[in-house]
Structure formats: C-alpha cells, structure tokens
Amino acid sequence: MSESPTAPAGAASGVQIVLSGVLLAVTNEVPRVLTVDRSELGRSDDPALPFGALDPVADRTLEIALRKWVREQSGLELGYVEQLYTFGDRDRDDRRRVEAPSTAGERGAAQRILSIAYLALVEEREVAATTRAEWSDCYRFLPWEDRREGRTKRLQGLLAELEQWAAGVPAQRAARRERIEIAFGLGPGGWDTERVLERYELLYEARLVHEGRRGAGEAGASGDPIYTSQAMAVDHRRILATALGRLRGKLKYRPLVFELMPDEFTLLQLQRAVEALAGVRLHKQNFRRLVERGGLVEGTGRRHTQTGGRPAELFRFRREVVRERAAPGVGLPARREVRG
Amino acid sequence: MSESPTAPAGAASGVQIVLSGVLLAVTNEVPRVLTVDRSELGRSDDPALPFGALDPVADRTLEIALRKWVREQSGLELGYVEQLYTFGDRDRDDRRRVEAPSTAGERGAAQRILSIAYLALVEEREVAATTRAEWSDCYRFLPWEDRREGRTKRLQGLLAELEQWAAGVPAQRAARRERIEIAFGLGPGGWDTERVLERYELLYEARLVHEGRRGAGEAGASGDPIYTSQAMAVDHRRILATALGRLRGKLKYRPLVFELMPDEFTLLQLQRAVEALAGVRLHKQNFRRLVERGGLVEGTGRRHTQTGGRPAELFRFRREVVRERAAPGVGLPARREVRG
DNA sequence: CGGCTTTATGCTCATTCGGAGTATTACTGG
DNA sequence: CCAGTAATACTCCGAATGAGCATAAAGCCG
CATH class of the missing domain: 3.90.79.10 (Nucleoside Triphosphate Pyrophosphohydrolase)
Known part of the structure; x- marks a missing residue:
C-alpha cells in the first residue's frame, strides 16, 4: 500500500x-x-x-x-x-x-x-x-454473484479453472475441493448467497481475480484469467464483497431493503430489489405472503398503473414492525433455478 | 480529488x-x-x-x-x-x-x-x-443478560429506573420508551437475546451503568446506580456486550458452540453451554431433536455415567455438517419462561 | 432386593412455515 | 371485444417447531 x-x-x-x-x-x-x-x-x-x-x-x-x-x-x-x-x-x-x-x-x-x-x-x-x-x-466486479439467470456458462468456466487450481497441488487437493464445494454450493448445501467473501477469497487465491496494483506480477500466464470481471483499486473489491455478503445476510432479519426503496413501491418492485441484491430469483406469491403477513408493509390505497398488466397497489414500509417482531427481514422464498 | x-x-x-x-x-x-x-x-x-x-x-x-x-x-x-x-x-x-x-x-x-x-x-x-x-x-458485568432463571427482581428495578429516565425528558419520552420496549422485549416481540449492545447503550445513556475512568463525573446522585453489576476498564464492557450479542446471533447459524466444548460431551452439556451463552432456557427434547436431526453431532458409542440419572450418550461434533447444510447452527428452541 | 429419584431418550400431536402451483381479477393496446 | 400481462387470492402439502407425555436406565436408600 x-x-x-x-x-x-x-x-x-x-x-x-x-x-x-x-x-x-x-x-x-x-x-x-x-x-x-x-x-x-x-x-x-x-x-x-x-x-x-x-x-x-x-x-x-x-x-x-x-x-x-x-x-x-x-x-x-x-x-x-x-x-x-x-x-x-x-x-x-x-x-x-x-x-x-x-x-x-x-x-x-x-x-x-x-x-x-x-x-x-x-x-x-x-x-x-x-x-x-x-x-x-x-x-x-463480482459477476458470479448474480445468479438471477441461473448459473451461466461463465460460472462453469470459473469452476473449471478453480478445479484446475485445486488439482494443481496434490497435498491440498482435497481441502481445496471442499472449500470450492462449500463456497460455490456444489454440494448438498446449495448456493449460499451470503458466502460472497469466501468465493472472492477463493478466486483470489486461485489468481482468477486480482486486486489493484497492476503489473505486480498478478495475472496468470494464460490470457485474461478474470473473464469479464472488473477489478477495483487496491483491496476495494474485497471490501465490496464483504459488504454484499453482509447485506445479503442482514436482509433476512432486518428491514434493510426499505432504505433503498422510495417511500411507496409495489410489491414487485420490492421483490426485484431484493432479488437484485441477493442475486437469486424469488417465488413471487410467497414473497408477497411473507412481506404482507410479516407486517413489513401496509397498502396505501393508491395504485400504480404502469405495470403492463393489472395495476399494482402501492405499499409503504411499516416502521412499527421493528417493535413487533424480533427479526423482521424479508427472507428469501427460494424458487427453483431457471435455465440450467 | x-x-x-x-x-x-x-x-x-x-x-x-x-x-x-x-x-x-x-x-x-x-x-x-x-x-x-x-x-x-x-x-x-x-x-x-x-x-x-x-x-x-x-x-x-x-x-x-x-x-x-x-x-x-x-x-x-x-x-x-x-x-x-x-x-x-x-x-x-x-x-x-x-x-x-x-x-x-x-x-x-x-x-x-x-x-x-x-x-x-x-x-x-x-x-x-x-x-x-x-x-x-x-x-x-451484564447481569440483566442472564434470564435463565426468568426475569429477576433486579431487572424489574432496572426497568423502573429506565422508565424514570425516559419520563424525565418530555420531548424524548415516547422515543425513549419505544427503545426500551424493543431492547428489553416488553412489547410483542419479546426478549431478543441478541440485542445486548442495544440494552447496554440504553443503560449507559440512562447512567445506570458506567464505564471505566472513575471520578469523571459519572455516578448519578443516588447511591449506586448500577446495582450489582461490575464495571470494566474504559469501554471494555461495551466491547464485551458487542461480543456477547454477536456470539448469540451467530450461534444460531454457525456451529460455534463446539469451539467451546470438549471433544466429547453429552447433549445436556451442550444444551447448558448454549443456554449459558444465550441467557435463556431451552426445551430439552426439542434441542436434542434439532441437534441430532440437524446432523450437528454423532454419537460415540460411549456413555457418561455421572449424570445423576440414566447415563447419557457421549456425542462429538460432526465437522462434515458445514459442507452439508447452509446454516448449521443450534437454533434456540424456546421454552416458556420459568418463574415469573 | 424393591421402590424412589433423577436424568436420558423416545414419541406424539397440533401448528406454523415454506415451497409450489392453480385460479381469478384488472388493467392496456389493438 | 380479444389477447397479453401482471397482480392478487387461494389451495395443497410436507417439513420444521413448540409442547408435553411416556418410558428407560442409572444411583440411592432402607
């Protein structure tokens, strides 16, 4: 530094x-x-x-x-x-x-x-x-974190490179494979949206992403190891990874999304915001159930008509919820992954 | 720039x-x-x-x-x-x-x-x-955090003092009361074991606890405002509160308790450790179910006979669980509070 | 030894919660 | 009016949770 x-x-x-x-x-x-x-x-x-x-x-x-x-x-x-x-x-x-x-x-x-x-x-x-x-x-900066369109070919590529890295050192092969499995959700645990930093660290160790300081002997021998991901100055990408991981975790038990929303919003807008951050798609009806029954929002009578279909009611955040429930988050009602 | x-x-x-x-x-x-x-x-x-x-x-x-x-x-x-x-x-x-x-x-x-x-x-x-x-x-240092014996009279005393503090400044009365309600679980949310720091901060603001540096004009006019709680040097008690809150939160989704346990232990010992940290009592049978079915532990054939009753089987932590499940924690199968 | 105490452990029952999906409603644009 | 597109209402089901009863296996005491 x-x-x-x-x-x-x-x-x-x-x-x-x-x-x-x-x-x-x-x-x-x-x-x-x-x-x-x-x-x-x-x-x-x-x-x-x-x-x-x-x-x-x-x-x-x-x-x-x-x-x-x-x-x-x-x-x-x-x-x-x-x-x-x-x-x-x-x-x-x-x-x-x-x-x-x-x-x-x-x-x-x-x-x-x-x-x-x-x-x-x-x-x-x-x-x-x-x-x-x-x-x-x-x-x-962290393209592999966006799984809204399912796992892309790019991720496959990354995993292949990671496997190479893991296989490279016989003594650490098993340990590395296990870390990869956990971090990238290959095992029975599935993709854990919160392990952002863990994934980043792995990629970093495998030299598949690099940090600031160009020309410090980073990039591997073979072409551009980072695919289409963009580096950030010094360790800022690591910091971003930390932030995203933390936010994803907290979304589930604190009403943080609302800090990012306008005063009034439709439930789909809210869902899209959560999806954007979590990097996964959610089940619409269940998301609605969760949020409404959880007392996180309340309908204003108004409705939003530019939806393309039936108009959606506008909702607002119910601040009282923090007094009522212990862990008022939006949860992530999963949905089967789309496209393979 | x-x-x-x-x-x-x-x-x-x-x-x-x-x-x-x-x-x-x-x-x-x-x-x-x-x-x-x-x-x-x-x-x-x-x-x-x-x-x-x-x-x-x-x-x-x-x-x-x-x-x-x-x-x-x-x-x-x-x-x-x-x-x-x-x-x-x-x-x-x-x-x-x-x-x-x-x-x-x-x-x-x-x-x-x-x-x-x-x-x-x-x-x-x-x-x-x-x-x-x-x-x-x-x-x-944080006696009010231990609710294993139910809410004690001491807590009642603290709450009374807090109420006084809240009532003291008319302009902030409502806001302060709300903070107290949430932090101390008086409302519908109930006691949230993780809000350790929040509670400490409230008590600190109300001057019911103090930090290091004696003679810096701390102690309120009336006798010993801290009851039987013990202060720590400088801001160390605040740090302890932060730590306890964090640990309590993490217990639920990471297998941290096992760091504190010997290699082999009975399920009751495990439960007692969790209870000690969380400061609340848990439902025994459900705790056992959670931990066993969650794959967190595996029985060794051995048993422990100094239980006072039927001998208990000795278990050990199953490290593999971190690979299998996304958030392998012990959870807190609540139990109705004992004693009023 | 037989009953008593004490803890471990097994099981049941009722609810709630979460994942999935179907059905119905209310708009907009031809 | 019809087709297209979302919003919203419900239904189903299985897994997880909260509570509690029942049984098992020790030590202790007389």
Whole structure:
C-alpha cells in the first residue's frame, strides 16, 4: 500500500487510518455501488470506493469522517450506515508470495495503513456532476454473484479453472475441493448467497481475480484469467464483497431493503430489489405472503398503473414492525433455478 | 480529488491502535470472559480485557498482534478468532456532556486511540498462574443478560429506573420508551437475546451503568446506580456486550458452540453451554431433536455415567455438517419462561 | 432386593412455515 | 371485444417447531 493516498505524515510509528464506504443502491433491478474515478492522478485505472483518511484531531467519530469524505467525493448525504470490517494486514497483496520480508528501508518507507470499511444504503440519486463519482453495477466486479439467470456458462468456466487450481497441488487437493464445494454450493448445501467473501477469497487465491496494483506480477500466464470481471483499486473489491455478503445476510432479519426503496413501491418492485441484491430469483406469491403477513408493509390505497398488466397497489414500509417482531427481514422464498 | 486524504496535520497525527480480545469460554453452565487485573499500574481497579498496541512495523496482521498480546497476558493460545468491531470515537465518555471542546492543549496531549476488538472462543483452561489474568463470569458485568432463571427482581428495578429516565425528558419520552420496549422485549416481540449492545447503550445513556475512568463525573446522585453489576476498564464492557450479542446471533447459524466444548460431551452439556451463552432456557427434547436431526453431532458409542440419572450418550461434533447444510447452527428452541 | 429419584431418550400431536402451483381479477393496446 | 400481462387470492402439502407425555436406565436408600 505504498501508493497510499497520503503523505507519509506522522512519524515512524504512524499508522494511517483510511475510511472507505460501500454505498449501495438499487435501480432497475441492478444493484449499484458508488465508485470514484482516480485515474488522472496517475494511479490505477480501476474504479475505487469513495475513501479518505481519518483526521485524528478534527474528526470526532469515524462515521462522521466517513460522511465527510463521501460528501466531498460525491455530494451524497448518507442515511443508513454500518461498520463493516477493519482491514489491516500488512502487504496484503503479498500473501501468496514466499515470506520475503522487505528490507528495513522499504518497511520504514511504507506506512502502515488501516482501512475501516463501512456499508451505507442510499436511495439512488444522481451524483453531483462536479464529482468524479458514478454508480456502477455491483456485478461488474463480482459477476458470479448474480445468479438471477441461473448459473451461466461463465460460472462453469470459473469452476473449471478453480478445479484446475485445486488439482494443481496434490497435498491440498482435497481441502481445496471442499472449500470450492462449500463456497460455490456444489454440494448438498446449495448456493449460499451470503458466502460472497469466501468465493472472492477463493478466486483470489486461485489468481482468477486480482486486486489493484497492476503489473505486480498478478495475472496468470494464460490470457485474461478474470473473464469479464472488473477489478477495483487496491483491496476495494474485497471490501465490496464483504459488504454484499453482509447485506445479503442482514436482509433476512432486518428491514434493510426499505432504505433503498422510495417511500411507496409495489410489491414487485420490492421483490426485484431484493432479488437484485441477493442475486437469486424469488417465488413471487410467497414473497408477497411473507412481506404482507410479516407486517413489513401496509397498502396505501393508491395504485400504480404502469405495470403492463393489472395495476399494482402501492405499499409503504411499516416502521412499527421493528417493535413487533424480533427479526423482521424479508427472507428469501427460494424458487427453483431457471435455465440450467 | 484535490482534497485527497493527504494528511491534514502532518505532525501529531499519530493514532494509537489497540487490539482487545474478548475471550469466551463456558464451564459449569457459566459463560466466562478472560479479564486481566491492571490495578497495580495505577489505573482503574476495574477488570480489563486483555489488550495491547499494534506494532505497525512488526505485526504483520492484526490477528497475529492480538494473539501475541493474549499470549503475553494470559499464556493462552487462541483457536477461533473473529473480528468484532472497531471503536474510534473521540472522547467517548463525554458524549453526554454538552459539546464543549477541550482546549487545544488537552486535545494535542490526548492521543487518538482506535480500538479493534476481537472475539475468541476457547475451551476453558487454567491460565498461567504467573499472569494476572483470570476467568470471570460474563454476567457479573451484564447481569440483566442472564434470564435463565426468568426475569429477576433486579431487572424489574432496572426497568423502573429506565422508565424514570425516559419520563424525565418530555420531548424524548415516547422515543425513549419505544427503545426500551424493543431492547428489553416488553412489547410483542419479546426478549431478543441478541440485542445486548442495544440494552447496554440504553443503560449507559440512562447512567445506570458506567464505564471505566472513575471520578469523571459519572455516578448519578443516588447511591449506586448500577446495582450489582461490575464495571470494566474504559469501554471494555461495551466491547464485551458487542461480543456477547454477536456470539448469540451467530450461534444460531454457525456451529460455534463446539469451539467451546470438549471433544466429547453429552447433549445436556451442550444444551447448558448454549443456554449459558444465550441467557435463556431451552426445551430439552426439542434441542436434542434439532441437534441430532440437524446432523450437528454423532454419537460415540460411549456413555457418561455421572449424570445423576440414566447415563447419557457421549456425542462429538460432526465437522462434515458445514459442507452439508447452509446454516448449521443450534437454533434456540424456546421454552416458556420459568418463574415469573 | 424393591421402590424412589433423577436424568436420558423416545414419541406424539397440533401448528406454523415454506415451497409450489392453480385460479381469478384488472388493467392496456389493438 | 380479444389477447397479453401482471397482480392478487387461494389451495395443497410436507417439513420444521413448540409442547408435553411416556418410558428407560442409572444411583440411592432402607
């Protein structure tokens, strides 16, 4: 992380604290993440998450600092925010290399960076044109996470490559195959929408995706190992994976989707939003039952007529539900996978 | 991004990174947390969690640093470890005071501290006698979290005090009452074992518990507002609350209890461990059904005869379960609350 | 030894919940 | 009016859950 965003300020023992935000929104059935373009600074071309350093003196809380950076970089004001994870391993990208401690000189020069990641949910809005921020489809970065159209050939390809990687080292073959089976739902457990990070880590270890730092000896020998997936700056894709996994888990027992919805919505719109995030299709009638009987929404009398068919009633979130039920989430009434 | 995170205050921008570990174990139906006694250093008398500073140069990963500190302070080697949360608010203890920025001098002097908390599960062992560490009952610090004997009179007392606090400020009365209702399960939702932190925060705001730093103007006017609960150093009790809440939540969908159990155990022992952590009683036959039919355990032929009654079969954890099921946890087959 | 106490373990019953699918209704666009 | 497209209402069924009764197998006590 030597190409850190900071002047290696402080003294030797200095640790730089960076706050990164994963801002998620959903529009038109596609989950989007806010990315900022930093290409003109001569750094990586890859999109980055909005981020910035903590000012230990001025910033009273971490969250305030995060909001400040997001505001500066995108003009957005955040609503729901939750802390995700703190990444602080040194030489993260070198994990796979043989342990070869850098020279004392290098070590002294490279300041240690601690990155505290946050998840924020926003109703999508245009970002200020003056900024370099924009909304990107989350699945551009993690295409294998979108199973709404069933498992695609691309996933088959990935699995084949993973198998190769697993088979490569006889000593670890069994262990690796087991990890793959679990992470990618090949066994009896099936696809677990929440294991986003686990899948990413596997792909990373197998060098099928890479992180920031072009030219650091990443890409495998054979062509483009990442298929059509797009990398992000430094470890931001890993952070995104963490965020998506966490959000998918929480959807089931907290009414988080509503942070992403307009005040009034049809049940199908709601379902599409959940599907977009979870990356799987749901059973329509059961989803409706779950949400209505669960007391999560209440109908306004109004209806929405641009549905193409019978008009749909507009609903709104019933805030009282958090007082009534212990774990008011939307659940994921599964549906058989479409197309093979 | 001209306003890029270049270090604002080059100088004194130092941030101290502290790692704290919540080590949990269960013995004799009581959940224990490892505490260290630091009283001789002239600090607070209150028990502390094992903790220590990150050495940004030497410690390759945060987890390694944590393990090192734990080893030094207790002699224990950690198995399961998971990151909990990063606490970084400045002047945490002053939150309730009117915003009265300290003088520049004070601010410069007090270094910003960032504390990264970890949860670790260990099978209880004696701690090295040479250390100042010992195992303490978690519920010494959070007595209201133990509902195994039903709601006690002490809880009633706490609720009465909370009500007073809520009623105190007319403008916030309704909001506060609602928070209390939800957190303490007075409404239709009932007691949610996971809302540990929420409850703690409420009690903290109401000044019914306090944090470290004695003499900082804490204790309310009236006697001992904390009943029989024991404070911990600085914000360690808050960290413990975070850990307990997280663990309780995860128990339900990950086979974490087994990290705390010996290799072989009877189903009642397992149940007691879960009960100790969750703080509620479970329905015995249904717990057994859940655990057995869920494929979480397998019987060894052996049996345990010191049960006081019919001998119980000894079981062991079936590791394969993580491959078979998506969310293999023990669930909490509720039981009507005992005693009123 | 026979009954008593104590815990383990087996089983039943009623409900609820979740997955699937069919039927009916209410619009829009020719 | 008809066809097309969704929304919405119900029905069915099997699995999971909550509760509780019944039986089994030890130790203990006289």
